[in-house]
Amino acid sequence: MNQFNTSIIKKVQTQSLTGVIYNQLEHMILSGTLKPGERINESRLSADLQVSRAPIREACRQLEKHGMVQIVTRRGTFVTNIEVSEVKELYDIRAALETLAAEKAAALATPGDLEELQAILIDMKNAVEADEAMDYFKANVVFHRKIVLISGNLNLESLIEGIYNKASLCRKTNLSVLDRMTISYRQHKDIYKAIRAGNQMEASTQMKHHILDARDALLSSLDSSDMGGDDQVKIDRSACG
Amino acid sequence: MNQFNTSIIKKVQTQSLTGVIYNQLEHMILSGTLKPGERINESRLSADLQVSRAPIREACRQLEKHGMVQIVTRRGTFVTNIEVSEVKELYDIRAALETLAAEKAAALATPGDLEELQAILIDMKNAVEADEAMDYFKANVVFHRKIVLISGNLNLESLIEGIYNKASLCRKTNLSVLDRMTISYRQHKDIYKAIRAGNQMEASTQMKHHILDARDALLSSLDSSDMGGDDQVKIDRSACG
DNA sequence: ACACACTAAACTGTCGACAGTTGACGGTTG
């Protein structure tokens, strides 16, 4: 529905003050400077940033649209606070949506698309062999996003983007899970093969399996680390696939 | 993620000026007073409604969040214009999401939930027998919404709500399709039975089948009516299931 | 007649200010 709802707009927005503030706030939220549940004080922010409250309010509305804050009338805007139970919900939704994406991708992928996917797979393989969790994490995101792109469903694209945003707000997901990179990589390869073969049923099955598997790995790692320190900084090797 | 994103909030919002204007604009859009693609002029609206531009801008942001308008920087806000191809996309997404909802509902439905569903089914049956498309349409929406509610996934709820909003913007979907009420009713009954039996697999299968079936019926009715008059007012008997 | 440059009107983005509401603190009463 909208060519305005994709990542492109972020760059367009940057031209306006609102966009600058949006980026700033987004960064503050994702980096943890603004903690989940914390309130964003419009007046104070406007004083700090030397701008009026208008663009700040606008930016907050954008953030809400993308799921990163919640606005309560006459109370204020609060950084979205996601519980573990909600992460599970989000993974279920993600599984449903990306399963659809994989199914469509299997029917629509061009040779060029397949080449790109393969290139990403190579990046992943390199990351696995070098045990570079961060690199793997990045390639992983690119892989999933590419499949959604191939599906050609713009609505699906922005919906999934929103899910990513919300899920990444749960800092608890940032736990490292060893040994999953290898499994994850294999699953991605299976998805790729199914898409290349044009096998819609298989592609969707593999995708669903992959995401639910990642979800379970994440949840069990959360269980076993509930009493551990809470100051995680590492990238979760299971998160997002 | 937010208990603030449901229909309840609309009543809360009504307390504020922004909420009043939101409702007004929503009504104007859904009733066709504001046509798809049309631009919403902030200054003129503020003059007409005797309020400043601030609450109007706020309302527009809300509308964008719900998918009913699109905002382009320094250009304005435009009523979302949905093409037929996009309706197909939306139905695909809806199928994926409601399939998940049905699956969860089959596992979570309480006796009370089942009673409610059954009551809705009776309403539907009555509507079918009386050939009251409007009544059927309403009961249908209630039925689907109830299943999402049972699934207990709040994120899913607001996502699906957004899909409904967008799809309903395509006025072309408001075509009457005869003979589908009976089929649709039977499908709902099947879904209900699967949920009552606690059969997750069956519930999701039935739901998927039901929605994709409705989608195809809608699309083929659009094909065959492309050259017909464009001033439809009737409720589509296939739309939304 | 058509394409292009220029001018002017209209509209959105941003600003600072005021008013109403909310939540908290402190005092009072049972």
Place this chain on the structure above:
DNA sequence: CAACCGTCAACTGTCGACAGTTTAGTGTGT
């Protein structure tokens, strides 16, 4: 000592105004 009530500060909602940008309309040149 606990619960309730009233006062007060802080913050959001709303307002009117100004500035920069976009768009439409006019005029000119080919």
